[in-house]
Amino acid sequence: MSGLAFVRMARAVRAQLGSDHRTAHVLRVARTAARFARAHGIDAERARVAGMLHDLARLYSADRLLRECERRGMPIDAFERANPIVLHARLGAELAREQFGIDDEAVLSAIRKHTVAAEVMSPLDEVVYLADGLEPGRDFTGRAALASLALRDRDAAMRGVLASSIAYLTRRSLDVAPQTLAAAGRYGLGKEQRSV
Numbered sequence: 001m002s003g004l005a006f007v008r009m010a011r012a013v014r015a016q017l018g019s020d021h022r023t024a025h026v027l028r029v030a031r032t033a034a035r036f037a038r039a040h041g042i043d044a045e046r047a048r049v050a051g052m053l054h055d056l057a058r059l060y061s062a063d064r065l066l067r068e069c070e071r072r073g074m075p076i077d078a079f080e081r082a083n084p085i086v087l088h089a090r091l092g093a094e095l096a097r098e099q100f101g102i103d104d105e106a107v108l109s110a111i112r113k114h115t116v117a118a119e120v121m122s123p124l125d126e127v128v129y130l131a132d133g134l135e136p137g138r139d140f141t142g143r144a145a146l147a148s149l150a151l152r153d154r155d156a157a158m159r160g161v162l163a164s165s166i167a168y169l170t171r172r173s174l175d176v177a178p179q180t181l182a183a184a185g186r187y188g189l190g191k192e193q194r195s196v
């Protein structure tokens with residue numbers, strides 16, 4: 001994608017997200033995902049596009065997320081029904097397809113998995129998930145160290161981000177998605193870090 005095409009995409013995303021805060025986040029995720037991708041010999045362009053488009057449905061209300069997923073005939077599991085916020089990732093992939101013409105399954109998969117992760121993740125899925133969790137606007141102890149780890153060792157960085165996400169949700173007494181727990185097992189997180 002040319003620089004101009006990317007700027008156009010960024011403008012359309014800004015119009016959709018309607019807040020400087022959210023737009024700044026997706027731009028940082030796009031930049032961070034491209035940097036992580038380059039470090040691992042993964043297609044940086046795909047990472048940049050997935051980063052740019054990952055949060056298209058992030059500002060939708062719970063009702064709207066459920067309604068729009070139902071309207072498209074998307075299956076909704078029990079966890080998603082109880083916690084519709086996580087649907088913004090799967091619906092976001094559909095919006096990327098419909099509004100931006102993205103038909104690259106690898107990019108769509110990375111958008112779908114960016115919030116709760118999954119037991120099976122491609123290298124592109126991983127760098128987008130890591131970029132969302134570790135972009136420089138995130139503020140938690142150890143972020144910078146994990147971001148530099150993500151340039152060298154994706155598995156170790158995945159363990160770190162999954163652990164920090166599970167700890168964050170647990171502190172707030174929020175349920176952890178089953179896909180996140182499956183990913184934690186797959187990446188070898190210790191049992192004590194998985195318990196909720």
Ligand SMILES: Nc1ncnc2c1ncn2[C@@H]1O[C@H](COP(=O)(O)OP(=O)(O)O)[C@@H](O)[C@H]1O
Pocket residue numbers: 058083085086115116117165169174175176177180
């Ligand atoms: N792994 C998860 N399991 C269950 N709920 C989650 C998970 N990750 C995020 N959430 C929920 O989705 C919300 C939005 O997540 P996310 O998009 O990562 O946050 P942010 O708004 O900081 O970008 C969180 O505040 C939390 O309520």
